Amino acid sequence: MTITTNVTDIIAIQNSCKDIIQELYTYESRPNNIIRLNYKNSKIDEAIRFDIIEYDNYDDELLLSSDTEDYYKTRLGQQDETNISFIGDKLEKLKTLLQTYNIRIKNNENSDKNIKQIYKLLNQIPSLLRYNIQVISSNSVFAFKNEPNFDIKMIKLNVCQDEITQLSDTSSKIDFFIKEQKLFFKSIDNNKINSVILKLQRNSLILESAFRKIHEDIKNFINQSIKDGEFIKKLKKLQELKSDGNLYINTNIEELVKIKPHIGQTIKEKKILRDDRVFDFIDDIQTIIKFRKIKIIDIKKDKSIDYDINKKEPLKKVLYNYPKLNCDFLLQDKDLITFLKLQNIEKARLLGTFVRMIKNFSSKYNMENDSFIQIENRIYKKVLAK
Amino acid sequence: MLINVNELVPQYISKIYDAILKSNFINENSNKNGYAELYRVISENEVEIRAYFKPLGYTLIKRVGYFYFARDDAPDNQSNLETIVDYIDIVNFLKIMDSNFTVDYPFVLSSMENQLNNNIELQEQISKMRGINATNNREFIQKIIDKLKKSGFVEERNALNGEFIVLKSYDYLETFFKEVDIYE
Numbered sequence: 001m002t003i004t005t006n007v008t009d010i011i012a013i014q015n016s017c018k019d020i021i022q023e024l025y026t027y028e029s030r031p032n033n034i035i036r037l038n039y040k041n042s043k044i045d046e047a048i049r050f051d052i053i054e055y056d057n058y059d060d061e062l063l064l065s066s067d068t069e070d071y072y073k074t075r076l077g078q079q080d081e082t083n084i085s086f087i088g089d090k091l092e093k094l095k096t097l098l099q100t101y102n103i104r105i106k107n108n109e110n111s112d113k114n115i116k117q118i119y120k121l122l123n124q125i126p127s128l129l130r131y132n133i134q135v136i137s138s139n140s141v142f143a144f145k146n147e148p149n150f151d152i153k154m155i156k157l158n159v160c161q162d163e164i165t166q167l168s169d170t171s172s173k174i175d176f177f178i179k180e181q182k183l184f185f186k187s188i189d190n191n192k193i194n195s196v197i198l199k200l201q202r203n204s205l206i207l208e209s210a211f212r213k214i215h216e217d218i219k220n221f222i223n224q225s226i227k228d229g230e231f232i233k234k235l236k237k238l239q240e241l242k243s244d245g246n247l248y249i250n251t252n253i254e255e256l257v258k259i260k261p262h263i264g265q266t267i268k269e270k271k272i273l274r275d276d277r278v279f280d281f282i283d284d285i286q287t288i289i290k291f292r293k294i295k296i297i298d299i300k301k302d303k304s305i306d307y308d309i310n311k312k313e314p315l316k317k318v319l320y321n322y323p324k325l326n327c328d329f330l331l332q333d334k335d336l337i338t339f340l341k342l343q344n345i346e347k348a349r350l351l352g353t354f355v356r357m358i359k360n361f362s363s364k365y366n367m368e369n370d371s372f373i374q375i376e377n378r379i380y381k382k383v384l385a386k
Numbered sequence: 387m388l389i390n391v392n393e394l395v396p397q398y399i400s401k402i403y404d405a406i407l408k409s410n411f412i413n414e415n416s417n418k419n420g421y422a423e424l425y426r427v428i429s430e431n432e433v434e435i436r437a438y439f440k441p442l443g444y445t446l447i448k449r450v451g452y453f454y455f456a457r458d459d460a461p462d463n464q465s466n467l468e469t470i471v472d473y474i475d476i477v478n479f480l481k482i483m484d485s486n487f488t489v490d491y492p493f494v495l496s497s498m499e500n501q502l503n504n505n506i507e508l509q510e511q512i513s514k515m516r517g518i519n520a521t522n523n524r525e526f527i528q529k530i531i532d533k534l535k536k537s538g539f540v541e542e543r544n545a546l547n548g549e550f551i552v553l554k555s556y557d558y559l560e561t562f563f564k565e566v567d568i569y570e
Contacts, residue, residue, distance in 0.1 A: 148484035148501070228485055231560070235478040237568055242474055243514055252567045257467045260562065261447050261456035264409055323407060327400050330442065 010050055016043045017053065021064065024053065025072055029063040074131070080139055082132050082163050087125060087170050091177060094121050098184060115190055122196045126203055129171060133207070136163050137214050144221040150229055157225060161218045168211040175204050326357060335373060336365070336383035358383065398427045402435065406444055406455045411538045411555035414451040415490060418541060428453050449561070451489065451554030473559050475515040476530055483508055489556050495548035498527045 014021070020039050023030060032055065036044060044062070047053040051065045064072075073079040101114040143156035178185070178200055185197055241247040248254055329339050337354060345353050358365060365383050373382045401424055405412055414425045428435055428446070436446040444455040480487040483501055487493070502508050502523045512518075512526060518533075520526035531550065534540040539556045543549045 145486060148486060150485040153485060225485075231564060232478075232481050232485060234566070234568065235474065235481055235563060238474045238563065238566065239478045239514065241568070242471065247471065247474075250569050252569075253471070254463075254467060256562070256566060257470060258463050260565075261445060262466045263411065263454045263558070264406060264444065264457035323403070324400070327403050331399065 010052075013043045013046045013050060014052060016041065017047045020044065020047075020053065020062070021068065021072075024062060024064045025069070029056065029059070029061040032060045032062050035062050077134065079131070079135055080142075082135050082139075082167075083128070084132055084163060084166050084170055087128050087132070087167075088173070090121050090124060090128070091170075091173060094118065094177070097121065098181065101188075115188060115193070118188075119190065119192045119196065122193060122200070125174060126196075126199055129167070129174075129203070129207060132163075132167050133210055133214065136160050136167065137217070140214070140218045140221055144225065150225070150232055153225055154222070154229065157218060157222050161215070161222065164211060164214050164218060168208075168215070171204070171207050171211065174200065325353075329357070337373065337380040354383075398424060399438070402428070402439070402455075406439075410454075411553065411558065412453040413538070413541075413553045413555050415551065415554050416541055417543065425451075425453065449554075449557055452557070454555070454558070470559075470562060472517060474563070475511075475517065476533065477559055477563060479508070479511050479515065479530070482511060487552065488560065489552055489554050491552040492543070493550050493552070495524075495527055495531065495550070498531075499524050502527060 017039070020030075020035060020042055023035070044053065048055050052068050054063050054065045055061075056063060070079065097114055097118050101111050101118065104111040104114060140157060140160040143153050143160065147153035147156060178197060185193060238247065238251070241250050325343065328343075329336060332339060334342070336357065340350055340354060340357075373380055401420065402412075405421075405424070410419075410421075412421050412425050412428060414422060416422055416425075432446070432448065439446060439455060440458075443458045445458055447454050447456050483498065483505070484491075484493075502512075512523075518526060518529050520529055531540060534556075535542065535550075538553065539559065540550050540552050543551050
């Protein structure tokens with residue numbers, strides 16, 4: 001069956017399938033039956049016949065043909081494949097066209113067609129150069145930032161580096177070609193060609209700096225990735241040593257832990273419990289009690305216990321917000337006991353609160369053994385923030 | 387040194403103290419607990435805050451994009467060592483999963499699970515990580531991320547779709563492992 005080559009027909013088919021093209025561009029492929037159900041008025045079979053859409057009979061799915069996808073990717077600036085050799089081909093073609101032009105001029109033949117072709121080819125070069133620069137730049141950034149696999153990332157970055165060198169060489173060849181053929185182009189004296197030549201000459205400097213920048217960027221990406229690669233290698237080695245039980249023998253990790261400043265461990269505020277150990281503060285407490293003139297009665301060993309040991313007393317929950325109390329204490333200048341008295345803490349619990357704060361936050365306080373203060377005829381130990 | 391307490395913006399002192407007690411990093415890229423604001427306040431009053439907390443036994447440590455407080459008194463080296471050694475497997479696993487997994491890296495739990503389902507190297511890795519017991523890949527990923535979240539290395543950005551971001555403090559782990567010397 002012959003295929004109609006009328007452009008109007010192809011445009012009509014594309015228009016009828018525009019929603020499908022849009023969907024396929026977004027999702028890469030869609031189930032054939034669902035698409036046909038949703039877009040009944042579209043000329044899907046014709047679109048397949050004109051290679052606008054492809055049908056995958058293995059998965060029963062529709063997808064954009066590579067030509068259509070390339071077309072939209074290029075228009076949208078999403079193309080990720082370079083075509084540097086294409087520029088080189090155009091340059092070679094230009095050289096041939098120049099020779100043909102000369103022959104025609106020598107033979108006094110009409111050369112208008114040649115001039116048109118020369119112009120067309122020359123005019124394509126700036127956009128091709130720009131396109132390739134954009135693709136290489138975006139590919140290198142994408143590879144560096146988004147490629148999850150390290151080995152593939154390095155391959156992609158090296159490809160980008162080779163491509164930018166190749167593009168830079170091609171651009172130099174174009175510059176050289178224009179310089180070499182300067183007199184020739186002058187002899188043609190065609191406004192359009194002159195304008196493209198000027199454009200290429202003007203772009204030459206901009207391109208050179210763009211090449212340098214991209215080259216530098218890719219070099220940095222590669223260097224950074226090499227460092228990442230070394231880190232990945234190191235982590236693998238550390239894990240191996242750990243699972244073999246040789247981590248502490250074959251590394252300095254223990255020494256490093258000792259010398260590096262680590263984030264402090266979580267500090268849990270304790271509640272006052274009946275069995276709290278106050279041994280560390282027993283001398284100080286006795287001194288305070290002595291000054292408070294409270295008689296210490298020695299408990300005889302044989303004395304019967306005057307409370308029921310089976311009677312469970314419910315534990316009282318935290319009496320004071322110790323972290324807050326501590327914060328408030330640190331923010332002022334008074335000694336601890338004066339501060340606690342000013343907080344209107346219940347007298348019976350004052351000593352307990354005092355001991356608790358000392359215990360919880362002893363690293364932050366400074367206690368001098370012989371330093372006592374007198375408040376309302378009572379003597380207390382002086383405790384200050386360190 | 388004289389410290390002007392008024393200049394220290396006292397309302398932030400208790401927040402900083404709270405961060406110290408909870409052993410939290412103060413991250414520039416955190417969206418929670420007002421830590422980004424706290425990061426700004428500490429950056430602007432770094433000298434005063436350092437001088438204020440130093441006598442209390444805490445040294446302010448400044449790193450790129452985050453602060454933390456280290457205790458000056460005898461540190462629990464054994465506990466610190468165990469904690470850091472635990473992370474070797476996790477940091478390695480995440481780097482194998484995506485070599486770009488580092489500070490500021492955004493990720494989604496379901497996408498991580500997909501990667502794990504389709505990557506044999508990662509699945510082999512799981513068998514080497516004895517500290518994390520999970521019945522399936524989803525639970526495994528969830529446990530790793532929960533651990534990182536609890537320690538203040540990642541933060542949930544969207545609970546609905548499981549979106550997370552790696553906080554600046556993740557550098558704490560990476561820097562440590564980079565500095566370890568291996569004797570061949």
